[in-house]
Amino acid sequence: MSSVESKGGPADIALVSAMRLGSEDALAQLYDRYSPVVYSVALRVLGDTGAAEDLLQEVFLQLWRNPGLFDSSRGNLGPWLAVIARNRAIDVLRKRRPETDITDVVVSVERDMAGEADRTRMMEKVRGLLGTMPSLQRSALEMAYFEGLSHTEISAKTGEPLGTIKTRIRTGLLALRKAFET
Amino acid sequence: MSTHEQIADDLPLYALGALQGEERLALERHIDECPACRRELEALRGDMALLALSTAGPKPPARARTRLLEAVAREHRKASDRKPQPRWLPLPWLAAAALTLVVVTLSIQNSGLRRQVVALERATANRQAELQRAREIVSTLTASDAMHVTLVASKTPPQPQGKAIYVRDRSSLIFLASNMPAAPPQKAYELWLIPTSGAPIPAGMFKPDAHGSATVVNPPLPSGVEAKAFAITVEPEAGSSAPTMPIVMLGAGE
Numbered sequence: 001m002s003s004v005e006s007k008g009g010p011a012d013i014a015l016v017s018a019m020r021l022g023s024e025d026a027l028a029q030l031y032d033r034y035s036p037v038v039y040s041v042a043l044r045v046l047g048d049t050g051a052a053e054d055l056l057q058e059v060f061l062q063l064w065r066n067p068g069l070f071d072s073s074r075g076n077l078g079p080w081l082a083v084i085a086r087n088r089a090i091d092v093l094r095k096r097r098p099e100t101d102i103t104d105v106v107v108s109v110e111r112d113m114a115g116e117a118d119r120t121r122m123m124e125k126v127r128g129l130l131g132t133m134p135s136l137q138r139s140a141l142e143m144a145y146f147e148g149l150s151h152t153e154i155s156a157k158t159g160e161p162l163g164t165i166k167t168r169i170r171t172g173l174l175a176l177r178k179a180f181e182t
Numbered sequence: 183m184s185t186h187e188q189i190a191d192d193l194p195l196y197a198l199g200a201l202q203g204e205e206r207l208a209l210e211r212h213i214d215e216c217p218a219c220r221r222e223l224e225a226l227r228g229d230m231a232l233l234a235l236s237t238a239g240p241k242p243p244a245r246a247r248t249r250l251l252e253a254v255a256r257e258h259r260k261a262s263d264r265k266p267q268p269r270w271l272p273l274p275w276l277a278a279a280a281l282t283l284v285v286v287t288l289s290i291q292n293s294g295l296r297r298q299v300v301a302l303e304r305a306t307a308n309r310q311a312e313l314q315r316a317r318e319i320v321s322t323l324t325a326s327d328a329m330h331v332t333l334v335a336s337k338t339p340p341q342p343q344g345k346a347i348y349v350r351d352r353s354s355l356i357f358l359a360s361n362m363p364a365a366p367p368q369k370a371y372e373l374w375l376i377p378t379s380g381a382p383i384p385a386g387m388f389k390p391d392a393h394g395s396a397t398v399v400n401p402p403l404p405s406g407v408e409a410k411a412f413a414i415t416v417e418p419e420a421g422s423s424a425p426t427m428p429i430v431m432l433g434a435g436e
Contacts, residue, residue, distance in 0.1 A: 010397060011388070011399075013400075013401075014320075014398075014399040017399045018321055021313070021320050022313070024254050024258065025321060027250075027251075035247070036238060039240065040234075041237050043237070044237040052242075053242060053243070056242055056246055079227075079228055079231030082231040082235065085234070122232065123235045126232050130236055144198045148200070149200065150200040150201070150202060151200055166195065169194050169195065170191070173197075176232045177225065177232075
């Protein structure tokens with residue numbers, strides 16, 4: 001759904017189009033809509049408010065300079081920004097150059113994250129699911145996602161076989177998807 | 183286990199950036215050729231976005247917003263002030279003398295160039311004015327505090343109304359709707375471009391806001407299609423590739 005009129009304001013695609021034409025107001029509206037997601041994921045990964053603020057600035061400046069990086073025909077802006085922010089935060093945490101070309105990052109998710117109430121509902125659902133996940137599976141998923149550890153590193157840290165770690169990460173992600181399909 | 187299955191097994195690790203070296207390269211080669219794995223990778227990134235939401239809570243401080251908007255405003259100013267800067271290279275004296283000769287020759291052409299510069303400046307100023315006007319139009323259309331008013335003959339109750347403005351050569355479409363009833367649960371409206379020949383083309387999804395207003399601005403469209411009419415149907419939220427009857431609104435070009 002690329003052109004949906006969001007609750008409480010113009011659709012993301014309309015704001016991105018306005019931003020392409022240089023509207024600072026459109027960027028401000030997108031920032032107000034998505035900065036809490038970008039900031040909170042950056043803060044969780046980096047554990048430092050200053051570094052999270054820098055990353056927030058970097059992600060939105062990048063969107064401002066190159067609105068074409070986000071292809072609205074291939075997904076929603078909210079999930080895309082969340083994934084870009086997480087990946088960039090991991091790069092910063094691990095002190096490495098950006099691993100993936102940002103234009104290659106296509107995020108397929110039909111759910112709209114534009115409304116704050118929607119985000120809160122989704123957040124509660126994800127937290128609920130993580131809470132009921134077996135603890136070893138949850139920690140493997142969180143180590144991969146929030147610490148950027150490879151399956152080899154997780155395996156070395158936990159002393160569990162590589163294949164087990166792979167399966168835990170995979171089933172953990174798929175469980176999230178399944179919870180939102182029903 | 184086939185190569186495809188082995189690789190598909192590694193997709194979650196790749197999505198998380200946890201795959202390195204040869205395994206990573208092998209996977210990248212495979213997804214270039216395998217649409218099913220590409221779709222799965224995109225879906226896995228969707229799952230990752232959900233995980234990002236679990237962190238929601240802390241809000242960025244107000245200064246972060248100010249800092250961003252100041253940086254953007256600075257870039258804006260710099261872009262409009264930017265002029266080409268001369269680049270001087272260290273040259274030996276002999277080359278400098280030759281350069282002087284060139285400068286003398288060039289100065290003869292100077293007045294002609296100056297005339298061209300004046301013409302270019304005028305063209306740039308015109309383009310700036312056009313751009314400014316386009317910005318104003320788009321910002322009015324998309325402003326969150328815009329007042330949407332539909333005028334109808336007096337004593338007529340407000341009717342659902344859509345207005346599509348389409349420029350074929352630019353494949354540019356702006357659609358504004360008003361007084362639209364809310365879409366049914368799990369459904370959204372889909373706008374269709376009906377070409378003079380061939381099947382209807384999807385031209386964007388929309389859901390009206392609380393006041394029944396909606397906009398679709400420049401949805402992805404194939405280039406240069408001649409439109410006979412525009413139509414609206416009710417479709418699943420993800421959109422459809424062909425319209426589901428009935429057509430709820432229809433308008434033909436004049």
